[in-house]
Amino acid sequence: MSEFKEFYKEFLKHFRLNTASLILIAATILIGLIIMALVFWAAQKSAPPESKPEMVVTKKIPIQGQAHSSRTLPLPEETIQKPVFPVAKKKEEPPAEPLAAFLKAYKLQKYEASFSEAILSENFEEITRKIYKETGLMLIHLKSIPAAVENRFPTLEKLLLNPVHTRFFLFWKPTVYVSTYEDGYFGEEIKHLQIMLNKIDLYHHNIDGVVDARLTRSLVRFQRQHLLEQTSFPDPSTLFLLTVLSE
Structure with a gap:
């Protein structure tokens, strides 16, 4: 009975030693695999992407005298039809009348x-x-x-x-308006009319604000020069053009 106990103790001691060794070996292998996996993953991530070879469209051209032989030449780029996409044009508003x-x-x-x-x-x-x-x-x-x-x-x-x-x-929008225009009439608007005619070198007499024959002749001359109706009166169209041209 004592011999069996001694044998059993030796067996347990030997078994524990082998089990610890196996666990250590397994752990070492596992750590090694993990390290290799990490190294491989890092190498894949840092590697440049593979460039795909460009496709060359070729056209076979037969050579005279050789019925069954041919050589391959690259097709010029301008002969390669590329898809054309229509460009949407901005809708323009029709011009006003x-x-x-x-x-x-x-x-x-x-x-x-x-x-x-x-x-x-x-x-x-x-x-x-x-x-x-x-x-x-x-x-x-x-x-x-x-x-x-x-x-x-x-x-x-x-x-x-x-x-x-x-x-x-x-x-x-008139800046000057003449309501009365007859010989002998005096008014500030007549004086303004004389000044405007003087500025365009059509009136060379006294600036006195009085309507007379000389002023009327100058006025008609201005109307004739600019294809206005010769009314002998400072009508709105005459006053407008005279105002703009004398500024």
Whole structure:
């Protein structure tokens, strides 16, 4: 019985020793595998991506005298059809009608219907009075447009039929207005008229503010030079053009 106990003790001692050794070996192998896996993962991550070889489109060209032989040449790039995608164009707004754009420039859009009727009838007296009374803007008619006017005022060009001629329209807020013009009349507005004619070298007499034949001749000469109606009176179109050209 004592011999069996001794044998059993030796067996347990030997078994414990071998078990510890096996565990140590297994742990060492496991740690080694983990280290190798980490090294491999790091190498894969830092490696540059593989570049794919470029595809070359080739075309076989037969060589004379060799029915079964051929050689391969690269196809020029310009012969390779590339997909073309349509470019969406920005939708443009249609241009405004000339009359609408003209009236909009002076903020007179609400008079478009009345102005259209005036153009059709070629009678502008009523619409001129209405717009002037409500806005202070005077409708000006001209047969030609000097550069000094064209660069400053939006204009509307229309072909009138009675008689046939081209008329230019614009609006102006008068800075001077002459209501009375007759021989011997005196007024500050007449003096202003004399000064403007003097500035454009058409009046070389006393600036006295009195209407006389010399002033009227200068006025008619100005109207004739600029294709204005020769009214012998400082009407709105004459005053407008005289004001702009004498500034």
